[in-house]
Amino acid sequence: MTEKKTPLLDELESGKWPSFVTEIKRAAVKSEAAGELLQVLERSYAERRGHWKHGGIVGVRGYGGGVIGRYVDEPQTYPHVAEFHTIRLLQPSGWFYNTKTLRTVCDIWEKHGSGLTNMHGSTGDIILLGCKTDQIQPIFDEFSEAGFDLGGSGSCLRTPNCCVGPGRCENACYDTLEACYNITNEFMDELHRPMWPYKSKIKFSGCANDCTSSIARSDCSVIGTWRDTLRIDQDAVKEYVAKKFDVQGMVCDKCPTGCLTFNADTQELSVVGEDCTRCMHCINMMPKAVRAGKEKGATILIGGKSTIVQSAFMSWVIVPFMKMETEDDFEPFKDLMRRIWEWWDEHGKSRERIGETIYRLGMTKFLKGIEVEPVPQMVFRPRANPYVFWDQDDLDRSGTALDGSKL
Amino acid sequence: MTEKKTPLLDELESGKWPSFVTEIKRAAVKSEAAGELLQVLERSYAERRGHWKHGGIVGVRGYGGGVIGRYVDEPQTYPHVAEFHTIRLLQPSGWFYNTKTLRTVCDIWEKHGSGLTNMHGSTGDIILLGCKTDQIQPIFDEFSEAGFDLGGSGSCLRTPNCCVGPGRCENACYDTLEACYNITNEFMDELHRPMWPYKSKIKFSGCANDCTSSIARSDCSVIGTWRDTLRIDQDAVKEYVAKKFDVQGMVCDKCPTGCLTFNADTQELSVVGEDCTRCMHCINMMPKAVRAGKEKGATILIGGKSTIVQSAFMSWVIVPFMKMETEDDFEPFKDLMRRIWEWWDEHGKSRERIGETIYRLGMTKFLKGIEVEPVPQMVFRPRANPYVFWDQDDLDRSGTALDGSKL
């Protein structure tokens, strides 16, 4: 291990928040690569620029992705991080672990890599940060043995993720953990063998609080909801009142649809079910008194992504309500995704996310392509321009001649 | 006059609303052209299509517009409307008339035209509908003699218009009638001699009720406003209360900024002046009790237009507050318009309205071009994308080399 000074980084070891510098240093005790990373990083801090390059594609046999090739720009100076690739491993649903599993991850990574990790990456994977090219296959083999698999990278289905859902949350309207697991397994080929115009992400949130931020962070957002009316426990309402909770001000007045009424005399809360848009606010405010309806499922939204190229997009509704039952193995959802990807694969340009493809070609073409009926829930409001395309076959064209001849 | 049947049109003579068919028939008593118009129109009703063509440019000496050339598509069948052009005359501000003036219009038009008119066209002109080519110059000469002038057509400043303003409205924050008159006169050349990429319209509304719909209907919308706080007459408030007017429900609850408070005990209405956005609602509801502040002027907005080509645009703020004083002859506004048109003339494509040019090139270029400082009032909200252009001259480029050489 090199014992060079890192005065700038050292400054980031003080303060209350845990320090990544300390962590790199801990790794550096066992890994020369981690030690060199510290040097490279110190230099970045001094020079205020990065020192990493992307380069040739690296990977494992049988897969098209899962590893991000990374090289330092001065391999002579920093030979141990000359190759310093990232391994992405599929995380267990909801990032639940037993310590045995976690220790396995540590042990394998200690053996072959830098000993640095992100728990977790922004997409959700277990990110193992920094290994040499020749270690990639062995790492994969050992992780595979231990029950792990690689995550997504490249123009493929990226590693789906989900909120804690039924594992620990009273708001879960469908089984996010199982959905994520089951659906990830279903689309192993799409995930491991990039074949699309660009990446595609799915995130599963159990309710409209959207704790995975799926609407912003995934091409397909699966957000739990219900079809009937939310349920109110009037006794519990009274308890909130007794504790001086301001039901009128904090709940009713902030309900976006104004569909909640609090009767101060009877201390009862009532809802106009058909006007509720299931935004979750009242449930969030009074979790003991208000909860979702019984007829549960999910809203499917499409198109979310970040800034590059056409601007950031948020996903928008394409199926207002879909049952998401474990029993049927999520078949309707899987069918839908297949139709969506097929359409995108056929029409998308290279490096065009599906939201951008739909924006470019129009919802009409998209909905026809995936065989979904248009419903007003798909839009905040209808078009303001009158630029409607008409299927010419539906019209009586007998009176018009394309050569301009008179009627 | 031809005495052909018009059974379809005749059906439009019944009903309570005044009938344009009756009017055409009245004109037809004196004008063969009007009679033929009735025939052409009856045919349109039967065939469900128009029968008019645009054609060669027609006009008067010295002007490039003001007359719309119109020809029937079967001149042999309808010789009296073979040429059936529209004359646009500048209306007096606010469409005020004395009967002498109106009768003059009628007399001249009776002599030379179809006797049909629109009082008024959608842009605001007096529209005289239907005359022959050889009558155009005589018509103009006589109207000119009588104190009238032609309105705009083509790629020029179109006839400005204004709301009734100080003529009859307590809400007027500047003198719309004078502004329209004075500014129309200032830009006679721009109005009569098309020279721009496309048309440009100005409309003057005395307050944010925008009774000319300027925000939707004009490239430049001049909307009256004030800088200080609206004024409340508490005695008048009490009168409203006495008449059982629901001040809380109809006024305070609907104030978009929630800056109005009604004290039911004292029956007083108060406002947080700095939060009021001068939307006019409370003034509209209680005209006897609430009125504008004293420091009056106008907001200047730019870019409004209808659907073709890039969608309909509404004007947006470029000058939040500008004094619009009669004494200074509206100089700051005129200066601004000159800079705006100059920029647009230089950068606009053919048939591109100024709103579209700004959208295409960006507000930054526009504001620099017209020398107006950016202020947050110009936008509902700042940009969501980080795609900022930086003036490279403001940066320290010493460290970067364009040829890719290292630092």
Added chain:
Amino acid sequence: MAVLDQGPPHYKKMLPPIIQENYGQWKYHEIPQPGVLKHVAESGAALYSVRVGSPRLVSIDFVRDLCVIADEYCDGFLRFTTRNNVEFLVSDEAKLNPLLDALNAKGYCVGGTGQSISNIVHTQGWVHCHTPATDASGVVKAVMDDLYEYFNTMVLPAKLKMGLACCLNMCGAAHCSDIAIVGVHRTPPRINHDVIRKGTEIPSLVASCPTGAIRPDPKNKSVIVNEDKCMYCGNCYTMSPGMEIYDPKNDGIAILIGGKTSNARSAPSFSRMVIPFLPNTAPRWPETTEAIRKIIELWIANAQKGERVGEWVERIGWEKFFSLAELPFSDMLIDDYIFSRETFRTSASFKY
């Protein structure tokens, strides 16, 4: 010889004495009855304006009739409004009722103030334009006849501003109306190659198409239209008479609702399409009058007091509007143009 650039007649000569005297000194107004505005000045002077509906396409005799009335009751002064109504300006209160009686006797329509439907801003249509997809005056007459009860009363939740444009050029500026009636074509232009060859600047024609459906056909010295890309806006026809766009069997009317231009309460807003097509059933367009009446009656029944059409729909949600109105929703109502993205429901909250 004509004087050039003399500008409009001076408005000051057109103002009745009461306005001259109280110019800019108005204090408040009342609406004593539908169609009558009473403006009171700081001086105490009161001006009554009596609003009368106009078909807008009128004969000079109509105008002369107005002059006779104005001479008798208004010292020879009157004005027109931004919606092309006539306003008789009565400065002598004693003349107000006689005027109203006279107007009534002669069959004039008094109304259009306050919570009413006023005249429909409209255009030329088959009477005088070359690109219309429907008539203007006829549709307006049919609709106003049908809705007359809302013109001469003030029983609506709020003002109702309607606009009609006979083609997408939108001369009626219908794009921000409570209810917009818009003439629409539905088939691509039919190219008259001879006309194009004769007089059309091909690059401008190609550039005029918002969707890039037109491409040059150099061999033919004309153009080719990609029918799949055309959405029948007619802009190419405006550029060249060789691109004929009218089509009697398929032209008709689209209905858009919920726009406004005033800033009161909510920001100005565009009208939004709720019915993509209704046929041109001249002379009385029953499908159109019926559709509009239904929307208006739904609004009356459901809106809160003071709520414009768009404010009401935005409060309840467009999805709820479609179910209440029992109007079919279709892909045609989903935007697919430049700013479409902002209309997509990027939220998991909605009504069923």
Added chain:
Amino acid sequence: MAVLDQGPPHYKKMLPPIIQENYGQWKYHEIPQPGVLKHVAESGAALYSVRVGSPRLVSIDFVRDLCVIADEYCDGFLRFTTRNNVEFLVSDEAKLNPLLDALNAKGYCVGGTGQSISNIVHTQGWVHCHTPATDASGVVKAVMDDLYEYFNTMVLPAKLKMGLACCLNMCGAAHCSDIAIVGVHRTPPRINHDVIRKGTEIPSLVASCPTGAIRPDPKNKSVIVNEDKCMYCGNCYTMSPGMEIYDPKNDGIAILIGGKTSNARSAPSFSRMVIPFLPNTAPRWPETTEAIRKIIELWIANAQKGERVGEWVERIGWEKFFSLAELPFSDMLIDDYIFSRETFRTSASFKY
């Protein structure tokens, strides 16, 4: 040989017994103290989750330390959150306080629940990526140190969700955060023609530029960048290493605020730029920490209870925010990209 496509480890094996037993049967939750969630099941069972901040870039020893704690207090179970915090899952109430004491003793940060600032979603930065305009972990450390008082308390008007992305690729998905810290370049790419000639597909490179600033240079077998059109997004550099975009003197940070992704009360919304540039003053980015603190304190002082940052700003108006925050407004903050029009104030109503 490795098994292909076996998928992620099964989550069921990772769930503590209390979760297995009460799976999907949770009834409500409480937050007894900052950093501690209590979830009660229909069965009456109570699960305590103790949330601990993580620097996210950690050593395996950090993970092993977590395991030791989990073994001692949580029967060997723990989880990570969507914001990369650790959650210790305590099913035995008796172990809760001992766990908290132990965590305290060892210097772990407990917090991030309820009306607090949680961990900052972030990215690789100078540690491991090739396009960063700033570091990730370092900025996060500096900001979290500064704002620590809001992590381990719940005194904010509402939750505060921060995100950091070290370049416009936005891997931190900062675009819908209450406060977004975004690494930005400010100078056009420097073309390395050799690299381009060697390995770049020129048409794809040209197509990658959002503003059309890149055009092919066939003579050179490379490309030319129109500097006036470039807004330094770095997308071309993602396509080709020959378009180097980092620039130590001019790279830095932009601050955007007011985004959210939950549907609670208001629809999800994008963050909006309020500061176009702050310098990369490593190692502690004082300009950035200060700017963020100021915004947060303004929010605390002015927001209503329960109001997220964006909800507060939208209520008072962005123009008011800029004057309250004493932040300079400039043309750089006005959108000029595809959906710019929707951000323009098409209304005459605003505050001064």
